[in-house]
Amino acid sequence: MKKEDVLKTLHEISMDPFPYLESKREKGFKIIGSPLADVPSELIHAAGLMPVTILGTNRPIVKAGGHLPDNACSLSRSNLELVLNYQPRSFDGFVFxxxxxxxxHLSDIWKMTISSEFFASFLIPRQVDRPSARHWFYAETRRLKEQLEAYTGNPFGREALEESFSLYNEARRLLRKIYGIKRKNPAALSNRQLFDLIRAFCYMDPRDLIPMLETMTENLPKEKAEDENVRVVLSGIVVEPSQLLDILDELGVSIVGDDLTVGTRMIAYDVPEAEDPLEALTARHFDKSPFSPIRDVGTRLYDHLLGLFETTGADGIIFFHIKFCESQDYDLPDLKHIMRERRIPMIVLDTEYQSVTKAQTKTRLEAFIESLYGERENG
Ligand code: SF4
Known part of the structure; x- marks a missing residue:
């Protein structure tokens, strides 16, 4: 496969993974979906199942509104709509x-509303600095393994787990390599193309993805190139609608880093080697960077973002706020205050899955990027 064909295929899967997932099903795989975030895909994969991160839909909300209040976050509404209305038969089970x-709340609604062969909830500790959090996560991981084994009827052990760890680690390593190439040479691939690859990682079996990523890494230019674009760091959970990345490409912006859950946080943390594979999954979880609802000390989200801004030499930060995400709502006042105090240019964009062509968002982005170019000229 040529590099251009890989990019086209992965773009198509990132926009609509269901034909690919159907082909996996025809090969005998059961499709297990999980909304964001932090379900260990490796565990589901080691059970011989096909784990998929559910990333919502940009199509209209028709049915989900009848099950969720109007002020439920756009991500939850969009996920429920996708499974309830647009892809009701594409999943065999869920780990929620x-x-x-x-x-x-959505976990209970989902379980009652959507029929599936398998449903497991996965309870993730939110305050990760408590000593009990580690024990809790380990116990949840073990409980999930037992539930998966009961579903498939096939107990699985260290060998299957280590094989899955190594496949996912390899896919993540290649994605980090491609991100690194783009940082050195922003023209090597567009912002949209980079994030298409990360979305594809959420949807694909690493056995299928790895050869494609190898083709990419072999054929991308490796040399450093001058970059005239303004450099930004993206922050938040997910960039939705993903067409916003096309706008950043049109405006001449280079993404030099991010703390997005569907971004660096998804690809940066490998499963380490450990005597006990479930302990390895637990250790990886606690290595991860903070994400709005999951953190230790209160300032860690801001400290991490400030560090990213400084180490990447970015000109500004674009924060993507998902409409009605209450976790982000709690973070934003402090985050805005800190950035203002330090005179770091930051824009907060309110995003919604169903607003694909929101002219106002584009206008605000244009004005922000222009101001970054202006600041650069003025030294
Ligand atoms: S963290 Fe925010 S976006 Fe994610 S499900 Fe909770 S409220 Fe929604």
Whole structure:
């Protein structure tokens, strides 16, 4: 496959993974979906199942509104709509993570509303600095393994787990390599193309993805190139609608880093080697960077973002706020205050899955990027 064909295929899968997932099903795989975030895909994969991160839909909300209040976050509404209305037969089961109040309620609604062969909730500790958090995560991981084994009827052990760890680690390593190439040479691939690859990682079996990523890494230019674009760091959970990345490409912006859950946080943390594979999954979880509903000390989200801004030499920060995400709502006042105090240019964009062509968002982005170019000229 040529590099251009890989990019086209992965773009198509990132926009609509269901034909690919159907082909996996025809090969005998059961499709297990999980909304964001932090369900260990490796565990589901080691059970001989096909784990998929559910990333919502940009199509209109028709049915989900009847099950969720109007002020439920756009991500939850969009996920429920996708499974209830647009892809009701594409999943065989679900592992549902509870990371915030919304996902806690949605988990029950999901279980009652959507019929599937398998449903497991995965309760993730939100305050990760408590000593009990580690024990809790380990116990949840073990409980999930037992539930998967009961579903498939096939107990699985260290060998299967280590094989899955190594496949996912390899896919993540290649994605980090491609991100690194783009940082050195922003023209090597567009912002949209980079994030298409990360979305594809959420949807694909690493056995299928790895050869494609190898083709990419072999054929991308490796040399450093001058970059005239303004450099930004993206922050938040997910960039939705993903067409916003096309706008950043049109405006001459280079993404030099991010703390996005569907971004660096998804690809940066490998499963380490350990005597006990479930302990390895637990250790990886606690290595991860903070995400709005999951953190230790209160300032860690801001400290991490400030560090990213400084180490990447970015000109500004674009924060993507998902409409009605209450976890982000709690973070934003402090985050804005800190950035203002330090005179770091930051824009907060309110995003919604169903607003694909929001002219106002584009206008605000244009004005922000222009101001970054202006600041650069003025030294
Ligand atoms: S963290 Fe925010 S976006 Fe994610 S499910 Fe909870 S409220 Fe929604």
């Amino acid at each position: 993570p509870q990371v915030c109040d919304t996902t806690q």
